[in-house]
Every structure is written in structure tokens, then in C-alpha cells.
Amino acid sequence: MTAVGIQWMRNRLSIVTVAAVLPLSAGCASSVLDPAEVTGPVVVGARDGADGALLAHLYAGVLRTTGIDVQVRDGLGDRAAALRSLDTADVTVVPDYSGLLLQHYDPGVISGDGTSGDAEDVFDALARALPDELTIADYASAQNRAVLAAGTELASQQDVAGLAGRCxxxxxxxxxxxxAVGGLEALTDNGCEPLSVERAxxxxxxxxxxxxxxxxxxxLAPVFAEEGSGSDVVTVPDVPxxxxxxEASADAETPVFVAQxxxxxFRKDVFGEPQLDAxxxxxxxxxxxxxxxxxxxIDDGDDIAAVADTWLAEHV
Structure with a gap:
């Protein structure tokens, strides 16, 4: 694992891990930790979109390293349809973005109960919002969060929250x-009412x-994947x-944009510890x-599964 990977690897136990360990502490054997008990095929569902398919192939590939039979099921439809397939056990795993998943399972929770858009708060709120038969593993640093871009003069003078008075x-x-990720709503919640809004x-x-x-x-906008563009447009900083x-301090500022x-x-009581580690x-x-x-x-025409396999070969 790279130094970046080590930095991001955490000790948090997922809900399913806690459920698996508790019987052992009571002196009982637990078959959930036995990889032989994982019966296949495990099905990783892909919602619509290239990113949905790519995430499905990444998680399917890493699960295969534990020796279990894993399939990818494409064409599940939009986010709601993919998660319905998870609810009905037609698929075992659906990877997606934390903020949008939270919005699906508990709409309005971020603005309604004081939950901030901070990555940890969103993750914890999502864990609480899931149906009893589902759980989550640790989140990656990778995300598809809303971001503002502006000319260097404006971006150097303001952070996202500070733009509110100039909107x-x-x-x-x-x-x-x-x-789609709630960027406009987040700005409105922070008192930012633009002169006008255009779409492009x-x-x-x-x-x-x-x-x-x-x-x-x-x-994840394609323009951010381009290197050496020479543009004087830069991102406006948000609170990290x-x-x-x-631990969050009582007076700590939180990001304007919701973590994604x-x-x-995934469904509980399916994976053993090798799969959870994967x-x-x-x-x-x-x-x-x-x-x-x-x-x-992928946008340039590369095969999604091949792109995922290349990443897995370099990182897993």
C-alpha cells in the first residue's frame, strides 16, 4: 500500500464488523469471519453513468482478490433504482457517493438536524439512516463534491463562505x-443569492x-483532469x-458544500473479514x-473494466 493509502487507512470498524466481532468477545464462534462461508456470486450493482460503472468494477475487482466469485451487474437504472435492487437483495453491493446516498435515505437531514456537510458527519449520518439490513464500509478520499471556480483575483480574495456577501x-x-449534488442549495443556505444563474x-x-x-x-469535472491548460481559473477554497x-469542536467551521x-x-452478514479488509x-x-x-x-473511449483493472493492478 502507498503512503497515501496508509494515511487514509483508518481503525474505524464498520457496522457489520462490529456485528461480527461481538459474538467472539462472548466466547462464541462466528462463521461470518470465515471466508469459506461467503457464497457466490456476490453481485456489485452499477447505477447509470460511467462513474457508476467504474466504481462497480473497482469494488468487484478488489473483492475478487479474496477468492470469492464476484459479478458486476450494469444497467440498473438511476440511483433510486440501483438502491432498490440492493434493498431486494438482487445485488449485494452498490458503491456511490456519501452525500447523495444520505439524501436518498434521509432527505433533508443535513439542513434539518444540524448535520454538516463535513465528510465525517455525512458518513455517520448515512450509517444511521440506512435500513437495518444494510451497512457501509469506510469512505475513500475520492469524491465528486461541488466546487466553485473563478478567476485568480476573485478566488484569492474569498473563500466559498465569504462569497455570500458578493453573490x-x-x-x-x-x-x-x-x-445534482446540491451546490445551489448549499449556496442558498449560506446566504448566497447570485445576480443570475446560467447552465452549461x-x-x-x-x-x-x-x-x-x-x-x-x-x-470530477473533466476540466480538472487536464494538465497544463495554462488557464487562470482556479478553485475557490472551501473549509476543509x-x-x-x-473530533469536531463546537466552534469549528464546516464546509459549505456537502461531502460526496x-x-x-452492502448487505449485512454477507462478507467475512477478508472482504471487509478488501x-x-x-x-x-x-x-x-x-x-x-x-x-x-473512459471518455476518450477506453473500456471501463480495463481501466478499473489497471488501477487495481497498481494499487491492490
């Missing part, structure tokens, strides 16, 4: 992905960012997430830059 003078050019694709939105125009994108497992970390949702390997290794680079290759 009435600013035009926001936003992508559908930015809206990521390349157009990024190119429009200059002067009094701000682009609303996500961290807490480090994993770090990659996390697998899932944590993705959490420890997968970065946003990795995802952006892989999605750029």
Missing part, C-alpha cells in the same frame, strides 16, 4: 452535476469563469473536512485525482 454582483454558470457543460462553465462570473462544477476520526465521498453500501483497501487508495483520470480515459 448579488456575481453570475454563476453551473453544470447539471453541480446542481463543464468545459463551457470553466471557460466562462473570470471577473464577476463564477463556475459551479464538481471535483476534518481528518478521519477527528465514494463509499460502498473494501477498506479502496478507501485507503482511491483519490479524486485517480477517479478524474480514469473517467477521462
Amino acid at each position: 448579488t454582483d456575481l453570475t454563476f454558470v453551473v453544470t447539471p452535476e453541480f446542481e 457543460d463543464p468545459t463551457e462553465a470553466f471557460a466562462a469563469a473570470s471577473g464577476e462570473t463564477v463556475a459551479g462544477l464538481t471535483t 473536512d476534518r481528518a478521519p476520526m477527528e 465521498n465514494v463509499v460502498p453500501v 473494501l477498506r483497501t479502496v478507501a485507503g487508495e482511491l483519490t479524486t485525482a485517480d477517479l478524474a483520470e480514469m473517467l477521462a480515459r
Whole structure:
């Protein structure tokens, strides 16, 4: 494992791990830790979209390293349809983004009960919101979070929260992905009412960012995978997430935009400890830059499974 992977590997036990360990502490044998008890095939579901398919192949590949039979099932439909397949046990695992999963299972929880958009808060709230038969493993640093891009002069003067007082003078050019992850709602919640809002694709939105125009994108926008573009457009800083497992102080600022970390949702009592360790390997290794680079290759025509296999060969 790389140094980055070691840094991100955490000691948190997932819900299913705790359930598996408790009987052992009482002196009872537990077959859930025996990899021979994992019967196949395990099915990893892929929601619509290249990123949904890529995440499914990444998690399927890492699970195969434990010696179990794993299949990928494409074509499940949108997020809601994919999660219904998980609810009905037609699939075993569905990887997705933490904030959008939380919105699915507990709509409005972030603005409704004081839960912030911080990665740890979102993860903890998601764990509480899941149905009893489902659980999650550790999240990866890789995410598809909302982000603002602006000309260097504006971006150097303000962070995202600080833009609130200037929003009435600013035009926001936003992508559908930015809206889908709740970017506009997050700005509104922080008192940002733009002069106007326009819609565009990521390349157009990024190119429009200059002067009094701000682009609303996500961290996986293709423009962020391009190196050496020479653009004077940069991202506007947001409050960073807490480090994993770090306690939140009462007066700590939280990010404006909701965390959207990659996390697998899966059915309880299916995996043993080898599989849980494999899932944590993705959490420890997968970065946003990795995802952006892989999605750029897929957009250029590379096969999704082959792209996933290349990453797995380098990191697992």
C-alpha cells in the first residue's frame, strides 16, 4: 500500500464488523469471519453513468482478490433504482457517493438536524439512516463534491463562505452535476443569492469563469483532469473536512458544500473479514485525482473494466 493509502487507512470498524466481532468477545464462534462461508456470486450493482460503472468494477475487482466469485451487474437504472435492487437483495453491493446516498435515505437531514456537510458527519449520518439490513464500509478520499471556480483575483480574495456577501454582483454558470449534488442549495443556505444563474457543460462553465462570473462544477469535472491548460481559473477554497476520526469542536467551521465521498453500501452478514479488509483497501487508495483520470480515459473511449483493472493492478 502507498503512503497515501496508509494515511487514509483508518481503525474505524464498520457496522457489520462490529456485528461480527461481538459474538467472539462472548466466547462464541462466528462463521461470518470465515471466508469459506461467503457464497457466490456476490453481485456489485452499477447505477447509470460511467462513474457508476467504474466504481462497480473497482469494488468487484478488489473483492475478487479474496477468492470469492464476484459479478458486476450494469444497467440498473438511476440511483433510486440501483438502491432498490440492493434493498431486494438482487445485488449485494452498490458503491456511490456519501452525500447523495444520505439524501436518498434521509432527505433533508443535513439542513434539518444540524448535520454538516463535513465528510465525517455525512458518513455517520448515512450509517444511521440506512435500513437495518444494510451497512457501509469506510469512505475513500475520492469524491465528486461541488466546487466553485473563478478567476485568480476573485478566488484569492474569498473563500466559498465569504462569497455570500458578493453573490448579488456575481453570475454563476453551473453544470447539471453541480446542481445534482446540491451546490445551489448549499449556496442558498449560506446566504448566497447570485445576480443570475446560467447552465452549461463543464468545459463551457470553466471557460466562462473570470471577473464577476463564477463556475459551479464538481471535483470530477473533466476540466480538472487536464494538465497544463495554462488557464487562470482556479478553485475557490472551501473549509476543509476534518481528518478521519477527528473530533469536531463546537466552534469549528464546516464546509459549505456537502461531502460526496465514494463509499460502498452492502448487505449485512454477507462478507467475512477478508472482504471487509478488501473494501477498506479502496478507501485507503482511491483519490479524486485517480477517479478524474480514469473517467477521462473512459471518455476518450477506453473500456471501463480495463481501466478499473489497471488501477487495481497498481494499487491492490
